[in-house]
Amino acid sequence: MxxxxxxxxxxxxxxxxxxxxxxxxxxxxxxxxxxxxxxxxLEVIARDGNxxxxxxxxxxxxxxxxxxxxxxxxxxxxxxxEAVLELNASDDRGLDVVxxxxxxxxxxxxxxxxxRHKIVILDEADSMTSGAQQALRRTMEIYSNTTRFALACxxxxxxxxxxxxxxxxxxxxxxxxxxxxxxxxxVVAAEKVPYVPxxxxxxIFTADGDMRQxxxxxxxxxxxxxxxxxxxxxxxxDQPHPLHVKxxxxxxxxxxxxxxxxxxxQLYDLGYSPTDIITTLFRVVKNYDMAEYLKLExxxxxxxxxxxxxxxxxxxxxxxxxxxxxxxxxxxxxAP
Amino acid sequence: xxKRPPVVVLSSSSGEDDGGGRRGPSARRSxxxxxxxxxxxxxxxxxxxxKPRRESSAGRGRRxxxxxxxxxxxxxEFDMLSEDFSECFDDLGMSGSIRKTKELWVDKYTPRSLAxxxxxxKKVEDVKKWLEEMLMAPKQTVGGWTLVxxxxxxxxxxxxxxxxxxxxxxxxxxWTTPVPTLWAEHLHANSGLRYISKLEEFENFVEKIRKxxxxxxxxxxxxxxxxxxxxxxxxxxxxxxAFARLGKCLTGLIQSTQVPTVISLTHYHKSESxxxxxxxxxxxxxxxxxxxxxxxxxxxxxxxxxxxxxxxxCKEEIYDxxxxxLHQIAISSGGDIRHxxxxxxxxxxxxxxxxxxxxxxxxxxxxxxxxxxVPRQESYGLSSxxxxxxxxxxxxxxxxxxxxxxxxxxxxxxxxxxxxxxxxLKEKLRRNSLKMDVPEKILSQAHGKVxxxxxxxxxxxxxxxxxxxxxxxxxVVSYLSxxxxxxxxxxxxxxxxxxxxxxxxxxxxxxxxxxxNAHVAPSRWHTIRSPKLWQTEQxxxxxxxxVLKERFDxxxxxxxxxxxxxxxxxxPLERWIGPRNDEPRSSxxxxxxxxxxxxxxxDADGSLDEEDDDEIxxx
Numbered sequence: 001m002x003x004x005x006x007x008x009x010x011x012x013x014x015x016x017x018x019x020x021x022x023x024x025x026x027x028x029x030x031x032x033x034x035x036x037x038x039x040x041x042l043e044v045i046a047r048d049g050n051x052x053x054x055x056x057x058x059x060x061x062x063x064x065x066x067x068x069x070x071x072x073x074x075x076x077x078x079x080x081x082e083a084v085l086e087l088n089a090s091d092d093r094g095l096d097v098v099x100x101x102x103x104x105x106x107x108x109x110x111x112x113x114x115x116r117h118k119i120v121i122l123d124e125a126d127s128m129t130s131g132a133q134q135a136l137r138r139t140m141e142i143y144s145n146t147t148r149f150a151l152a153c154x155x156x157x158x159x160x161x162x163x164x165x166x167x168x169x170x171x172x173x174x175x176x177x178x179x180x181x182x183x184x185x186x187v188v189a190a191e192k193v194p195y196v197p198x199x200x201x202x203x204i205f206t207a208d209g210d211m212r213q214x215x216x217x218x219x220x221x222x223x224x225x226x227x228x229x230x231x232x233x234x235x236x237x238d239q240p241h242p243l244h245v246k247x248x249x250x251x252x253x254x255x256x257x258x259x260x261x262x263x264x265x266q267l268y269d270l271g272y273s274p275t276d277i278i279t280t281l282f283r284v285v286k287n288y289d290m291a292e293y294l295k296l297e298x299x300x301x302x303x304x305x306x307x308x309x310x311x312x313x314x315x316x317x318x319x320x321x322x323x324x325x326x327x328x329x330x331x332x333x334x335a336p
Numbered sequence: 337x338x339k340r341p342p343v344v345v346l347s348s349s350s351g352e353d354d355g356g357g358r359r360g361p362s363a364r365r366s367x368x369x370x371x372x373x374x375x376x377x378x379x380x381x382x383x384x385x386x387k388p389r390r391e392s393s394a395g396r397g398r399r400x401x402x403x404x405x406x407x408x409x410x411x412x413e414f415d416m417l418s419e420d421f422s423e424c425f426d427d428l429g430m431s432g433s434i435r436k437t438k439e440l441w442v443d444k445y446t447p448r449s450l451a452x453x454x455x456x457x458k459k460v461e462d463v464k465k466w467l468e469e470m471l472m473a474p475k476q477t478v479g480g481w482t483l484v485x486x487x488x489x490x491x492x493x494x495x496x497x498x499x500x501x502x503x504x505x506x507x508x509x510x511w512t513t514p515v516p517t518l519w520a521e522h523l524h525a526n527s528g529l530r531y532i533s534k535l536e537e538f539e540n541f542v543e544k545i546r547k548x549x550x551x552x553x554x555x556x557x558x559x560x561x562x563x564x565x566x567x568x569x570x571x572x573x574x575x576x577x578a579f580a581r582l583g584k585c586l587t588g589l590i591q592s593t594q595v596p597t598v599i600s601l602t603h604y605h606k607s608e609s610x611x612x613x614x615x616x617x618x619x620x621x622x623x624x625x626x627x628x629x630x631x632x633x634x635x636x637x638x639x640x641x642x643x644x645x646x647x648x649x650c651k652e653e654i655y656d657x658x659x660x661x662l663h664q665i666a667i668s669s670g671g672d673i674r675h676x677x678x679x680x681x682x683x684x685x686x687x688x689x690x691x692x693x694x695x696x697x698x699x700x701x702x703x704x705x706x707x708x709x710v711p712r713q714e715s716y717g718l719s720s721x722x723x724x725x726x727x728x729x730x731x732x733x734x735x736x737x738x739x740x741x742x743x744x745x746x747x748x749x750x751x752x753x754x755x756x757x758x759x760x761l762k763e764k765l766r767r768n769s770l771k772m773d774v775p776e777k778i779l780s781q782a783h784g785k786v787x788x789x790x791x792x793x794x795x796x797x798x799x800x801x802x803x804x805x806x807x808x809x810x811x812v813v814s815y816l817s818x819x820x821x822x823x824x825x826x827x828x829x830x831x832x833x834x835x836x837x838x839x840x841x842x843x844x845x846x847x848x849x850x851x852x853n854a855h856v857a858p859s860r861w862h863t864i865r866s867p868k869l870w871q872t873e874q875x876x877x878x879x880x881x882x883v884l885k886e887r888f889d890x891x892x893x894x895x896x897x898x899x900x901x902x903x904x905x906x907x908p909l910e911r912w913i914g915p916r917n918d919e920p921r922s923s924x925x926x927x928x929x930x931x932x933x934x935x936x937x938x939d940a941d942g943s944l945d946e947e948d949d950d951e952i953x954x955x
Contacts (some may be wrong), residue, residue, distance in 0.1 A: 146438075164489075165489040166490075168679050267799065300844050310837070
């Protein structure tokens with residue numbers, strides 16, 4: 001990790017231009033944060049070669065693309081340019097392209113070390129039509145001794161079964177807060193960002209296990225305010241302040257319904273949309289320390305409110321109603 | 337072993353020259369399959385050439401046969417080769433330094449003889465018998481030359497045919513699609529590239545088989561050259577017209593071919609293919625059968641035979657995988673042997689094996705660098721029983737998580753002080769603290785789809801509730817139904833909102849099960865069953881398909897009548913009018929219309945189905 005940060009610290013003059021997400025994208029598999037099991041195995045592949053066909057699946061911002069790119073770089077080194085075909089959703093990936101481009105690439109002659117193969121990287125593979133995936137099926141099999149495939153996707157079930165069958169599936173899960181914090185600390189140190197701890201905490205809260213978002217938010221806060229504290233983070237990311245929401249929930253639980261309502265009104269008047277409010281509310285409730293029954297009921301009610309809001313009933317009344325339901329839950333649960 | 341068809345290496349990614357492949361068996365290990373003599377001779381013998389030659393994109397040579405050796409010498413040669421082959425094969429079992437090969441294990445351990453196949457003996461026997469019969473049959477027989485192999489992906493359809501062909505010494509000709517011209521290229525074509533659709537190419541190919549099959553140098557000598565055609569790669573068609581064309585083409589092939597032809601069709605669940613415009617395998621299958629093809633359906637490979645194969649591979653790779661791991665891979669592959677081998681290869685990439693031959697303790701976890709930086713939550717490795725997620729759809733950790741939720745282990749001592757608790761709950765709603773992580777965290781590690789999780793919970797939770805505790809069952813099921821409702825969610829969803837709805841639904845389901853199950857049944861061994869709901873849904877769907885099909889057959893005029901009308905009015909009437917009218921209906925279903933109607937219906941009926949289920953279980 002230390003190696004990565006020192007490698008990626010160019011002269012401070014041009015730092016403003018590059019997004020930090022790109023600037024601090026790990027270049028070696030070993031530097032990818034989180035999902036230690038998957039990463040450790042990929043490291044072995046990077047060292048020994050003979051990459052099997054892979055499907056990397058997991059939520060956004062967990063390092064799928066990063067690790068596959070790093071893996072390809074480590075495996076192929078200088079011949080990366082000719083031995084890797086990278087296609088993502090923005091490229092044309094219809095039936096024709098799969099048949100032609102990928103097949104042509106698979107037939108291309110590239111001199112590589114023994115144990116290395118050409119690699120076709122299909123990013124966001126779940127957006128490929130199943131027709132295109134069907135066409136991929138045979139190509140994968142026929143050229144397997146010269147060309148290997150790596151597919152990255154959010155949901156592996158959108159990949160058709162025949163393709164799944166031909167690949168080993170590597171699953172990535174959301175990063176833990178510590179993992180994100182660790183990486184943030186490195187970036188903060190390298191960029192000399194002034195911060196207070198609760199600022200970073202706020203960034204981690206807003207990112208919700210998504211490293212890309214965390215870095216983007218950090219950079220946005222830094223370039224906007226030159227200082228990372230909680231307030232600035234929430235100004236930049238423009239989410240309802242979780243502390244505020246937390247207070248609201250606390251008030252409900254303490255039986256101070258009026259105060260909770262006025263807090264909600266305040267939030268609403270600030271211009272947050274009901275979707276924003278409910279998203280934050282969900283995260284807060286999820287992490288709030290309360291009795292099991294209360295949490296379950298509150299989550300349930302939040303879910304229903306969220307559903308209604310998504311259906312278009314995004315009124316203030318819904319949100320107040322949700323608070324009222326929280327209060328009701330409390331009343332029914334409270335010991336006499 | 338004189339005659340070997342020229343093999344062109346497509347990518348010289350192997351640093352080795354192809355010609356050197358004929359040295360002693362000891363040198364063979366580290367070569368590509370094409371250059372290893374064992375393989376290429378096998379190809380020569382069986383003719384199954386997976387390595388296409390380089391060719392221009394205009395699309396020549398779509399039918400590959402290995403160059404025929406003079407037919408009389410063929411048998412002798414084959415004997416010799418197979419001898420040599422088995423010798424190589426013995427060698428394969430012995431040699432030690434296999435680890436550095438650069439093949440996929442799936443390719444490396446392709447079954448080369450019948451004994452190696454993981455497919456059920458009887459199926460293999462069936463296919464073999466059929467092929468033998470066909471190969472011996474007199475040329476003039478018309479029809480019945482086609483065999484359709486069906487089954488889900490990775491159950492060894494093609495492998496079986498290849499192994500049998502090798503066993504019988506027959507040439508296997510495969511249909512390999514040539515590299516096409518891009519449409520865009522065609523538009524700017526001054527290079528004389530012509531755009532040919534896949535379907536057209538396929539049609540040409542079929543046409544050629546039909547016409548020229550007789551011209552093979554078979555009748556010249558006494559011994560007939562054995563040829564089997566394998567069609568694995570049926571072109572993707574979309575829309576009615578194209579499907580009809582494909583159907584016509586295949587029907588023609590089936591009716592007129594005079595060479596044993598094997599068509600392998602992969603089944604996959606329709607719910608998973610996201611665009612309905614594609615042909616589905618069932619339509620095609622019934623079409624092929626209607627045209628007179630013989631069908632053999634392959635079942636998923638059994639767990640035991642998968643395990644046996646995995647153990648053999650482990651032995652040959654000199655990797656001592658723990659029994660448990662193999663077992664789990666075998667189970668979670670769902671009868672897909674190819675995926676099981678792929679997973680095995682992935683799991684045998686063991687970081688510990690290389691980095692620490694001296695310290696083999698399982699506790700020494702993963703990467704050393706990060707350990708200092710990020711505190712590990714759980715030690716990685718075998719100590720945590722489940723190595724990591726794998727498997728095609730049901731993941732191992734999913735079962736792990738389900739087990740946790742269902743067993744519902746809690747602290748036994750309830751000595752927390754009620755007075756000190758800031759917010760006392762009613763006695764009934766109080767629960768001891770959980771002996772596990774937060775449910776959300778377990779869920780996120782389980783990698784399962786929320787729908788799957790809730791279905792599994794629903795199916796299994798009643799086993800884990802004490803027989804007396806009906807109240808608990810009420811509570812649990814009502815929470816599950818609410819989770820289900822949340823999952824179905826709203827019509828207009830973006831990725832974010834959908835994501836959140838899923839998260840909430842998952843926590844409600846998991847927490848509901850945890851909370852509701854206050855009187856856990858005394859822990860016994862329960863196997864976690866897969867939801868019956870899925871079978872019900874599947875049969876429901878196929879029933880509906882059937883009904884729709886029939887409707888299209890009898891009336892092409894009323895397009896707009898809805899599904900319940902068909903079932904409640906139309907069918908009874910039809911049955912009433914013509915009870916004897918049971919002729920086999922044409923299997924040509926107007927595809928696109930059927931598909932789209934089906935989709936409209938799915939939502940409403942899917943939920944209906946579940947409600948029924950709930951009621952039954954609650955009674």
